[in-house]
Amino acid sequence: MGSIDGTRPKLSKDNKKLLKKQAKAKHILLKHEGIETVLHLSQSLVVANGGLGNGVSRQQLLAVLERCGKVETLLMPPNKPYAFVTYSSAEEAIKAYSSLSGQELCGEDAEQPITLYLSFVEKVVVKEVLSPSLPPGLIIVEDFVSPEQERTMLESIDWDSETSSQKSLKHRRVKHYGYEFRYDNNNVDKDKPLPGGLPDFCTEALRKCVQIGLIKHDPDQLTINQYEPGQGIPPHVDTHSAFEDEILSLSLGAEIVMDFKHPNGSVVPVMLPQRSLLIMSGESRYLWTHGITPRKFDVIQVSEGQTVGTISGNSGELTLSKRSTRTSFTFRKVRHSPCDCAFPSECDSQQTQKEKSPPTVGELGASTLEREYVHKVYDDIAGHFSSTRHTPWPKIGDFLASLPKGSLVADVGCGNGKYLGVNKDLCMIGCDRSKNLVDICRERTFEAFVCDALSVPFRAGAFDACISIAVIHHFATEERRIAALQELIRLLRKGGKALIYVWALEQEYKKNKSKYLKESKTSQGPSSDALGTNLAVKAPLPIHTNRTSFHSQDLLVPWHLKPTNKSKVTPENKEQNEKEHGPDSVYHRFYHVFCEGELEAMCNRLSNVAVQHSYHDQGNWCVILEKL
Ligand SMILES: O=C(O)CCC(=O)C(=O)O
Ligand SMILES: [Fe+2]
Ligand SMILES: [Zn+2]
Structure with missing residues (x-):
């Protein structure tokens, strides 16, 4: 003033x-x-x-x-x-x-x-995180090759000979020997070995691996990856059915930090020094993902003698290290029989066997189920639903507050528009499958329109950020949930961020009950046992009792409709409602509640995103993704 x-x-x-x-x-x-x-x-x-x-x-x-x-x-x-x-x-x-x-x-x-x-x-308080230990089964051998050997190996790579086994991927340069690794199916053509086998310039290093007893199998496939500063490789688990247990990676030319992630969300950054050999086996090979974040600097420890292994969380010892060109030699042994590892959740060999049993909700069944138990229900309960959804969740507000002024943001599955107005500095557009919810958004003068989250009518790369709050859990099959995720990512520009919330199977996390469990009230209406309505009989899925723990991942969650000002009960619609939904007007919404690690694993399967943050918030699993 x-x-x-x-x-x-x-x-x-x-x-x-x-x-x-x-x-x-x-x-x-x-x-x-x-x-x-x-x-x-x-x-x-x-x-x-x-x-x-x-x-x-x-x-x-x-x-x-x-x-x-x-x-x-x-x-x-x-x-x-x-x-x-x-x-x-x-x-x-x-x-x-x-x-x-x-x-x-x-x-x-x-x-x-x-x-x-x-x-x-006043005083400096920083949460010190203990130095994590290396993922089980991971070994790093320093100075595995001499500087002369390193030079010879680097000079021997013939990047110029154009073969099909050499590609310039968006994020790095690659070349394959022995077998071509196909990035479309993340596997190798096992009956089509490449002529020439592994190159001679690797023989010495490989002999040393066998000699010192580092490996059980002689590798027959080599992938050379070359990363310029700023390039990386998305987090992944090398396909179980493609390769045997031990995977070796020799780091030449420069050091780099590789991030290992457990499905529970814990991340262990590991320094791979120049000329070191990394061996991933057992849990570190089968369960943890490995990846290199595309950036020009790594966060490393300053203290001398700490050049290998995990990076401490001690902020008094950290600095940046400028990356330079790193060339890695990844040696693997092609697998010729199905994988029988101890990590079936990540094992494609063991999953195919599971998938042979009849699916519970088939593809056709899925869209019908969603229509009956998601779309129609939201349209019918829109007014009452909206009256129970007013307070934005703090962490979602924080995410929106963190976006630069003027960002263009899509809220896919925006419901009553609860988040469309929380940050006036953003330009937000909402869409929802339910027309009645979209009408509520419009009454509140928000930009919103009706569409399906599997097909959002915007050009790819149009948005700086997207949010998907409590939407993806309404898709009935994993393929459809992944498709919804992919559609969300498609909308993002490179570097754009997405925040995703899905309901968690675990409603009690770190000994804390979620709000959903705590809000248990006696007025919640009849329990599932009392719901002998037609719907319950038709429904192929278990019906959940509100405010209790989940016992199944795929289920129907009752909604007890109460009349609101917006949806006045007239004798006619009361009768209609009762005919369709029983005297209590109980509606059922389909949910797939996510178990710990499931959302993150799903995101990690997509090649063009990095999970930046993954957390549990009020009975939901949440991730923040960045499009690469
Ligand atoms: O560059 C590396 O060390 C790892 C490469 C890798 O993980 C792969 O090609 O699967
Ligand atoms: Fe890999
Ligand atoms: Zn396996």
């Missing part, structure tokens, strides 16, 4: 801008990270925009901070857009606060300079 009382010194335009930006940075820190800044002076500061996540390295930030005094500690949490510095005295911290706030810095990967904003913090 343009104060003219003359008591306050007039701030320059630049100063005002700085203060405004600083206030905004403080607000974001508090809102997203729970970091509380203080007004009084202290020895510690938070440096907003000075984090590893901003592409700022420890060395770079230290150099700037040390101009103002002696730095006692500098904590840089992995992937975060801030760092914490503690000076040996408050005077030094004050000096830093006044001279560095608003200062521009060119990050290591800078296209644009970033601006630092400093604020005082």
Whole structure:
């Protein structure tokens, strides 16, 4: 406000801008990270925009901070857009606060300079995560080949000879020997070995593997992957039925961090030093995915002697390492009989056998089921349903708040439009299968239209972000759930984000009951046992008792319709309702509730996305995806 009382010194335009930006940075820190800044002076500061996540390295930030005094500690949490510095005295911290706030810095990967904003913090608290241990069955042998051998091997690759076994994939260059690996079916043509077998320049390294007893099988397939900085490979499990247990990967040319993920969501970043050999076997080969995040820098440990293995979560020891060209030699042995590993959930050999038993909900059955038990029901209960859906969930609000101003966002399955208006800085468009719900959105003056989530009439890559809240669990088969996911991803531009929520089988997580279980009320109406309606008899699926734990993944969930202002009960529609849904007006919605890891595993099967975050929120499994 343009104060003219003359008591306050007039701030320059630049100063005002700085203060405004600083206030905004403080607000974001508090809102997203729970970091509380203080007004009084202290020895510690938070440096907003000075984090590893901003592409700022420890060395770079230290150099700037040390101009103002002696730095006692500098904590840089992995992937975060801030760092914490503690000076040996408050005077030094004050000096830093006044001279560095608003200062521009060119990050290591800078296209644009970033601006630092400093604020005082009482004390520095960062959740220290214990250094994870390596996934079981994973071994790294350092200095597996000599620098001379490395050079010979790299120089011997004939990238120029155009063969079908060499492809320039979007994310990296590849070349196959022994057998061609097909990226369309993630398998090899076992009866079509490539002429020439494995090249001679590998013989020495392979002999060493056998000699020191590292492997049981002699590899007969080699894939050479070459990654430029910024390139990677999506998380995957090498197809069980394609290759035997041990998979070897020799890292040449440069080090890189490979991420291993367990289906329960835990991620273990593993440093693969230059000239090291990685051996994946057992659980690490069959159950964990491995992948390389496409980026130009890795977060690594500064402490010397820590060049191999897992990266600690200790933010006092982390920095960035610039990637350079890495060439990996992945050796595998083609499998000629079905896999009988101990991890059937990830095993394609063991799944095919399962799929031979008759499906419970066939493809044709699936769309009929969805029509009767999802689309029609939502249309009938729209008014009442909408009256129970008003408060946006905080984490979904946070996701929307994190998107840049002006982002174009699709809410696929928007229901009553609960999220369409939560962030006025976004341009949001909703769609839903239920016309009555879409009408409610329009009454609320939101942009919304009717469409099916399997086919959203927008051009591919049109959106900066998408949300899919409580939608995918309404599809009756896995293929349709994957198709819905793919459609969502199709809408995203490269680098675009999607937030997905599905209902969880596990309604109690880490000893906490979800809101759904806690809200158990006696007024919830009859339990499933009392529902002897026609529908229940026709329904091929178990009927769930509301506010209790789930006993099956595919089920019908009752909805007890109560009249609302919008859906006034007239004698006529009461009669019609009772005819169709029994005297209680109980409707049933089909759900497939997801078990732990299921949503993430589904996402990981898609080649063009990376799961950025995966969590449990109020009885839902949730992921944030980025389109690659
Ligand atoms: O580059 C690597 O080390 C891994 C390559 C890989 O996982 C694959 O080709 O399946
Ligand atoms: Fe692999
Ligand atoms: Zn298997």
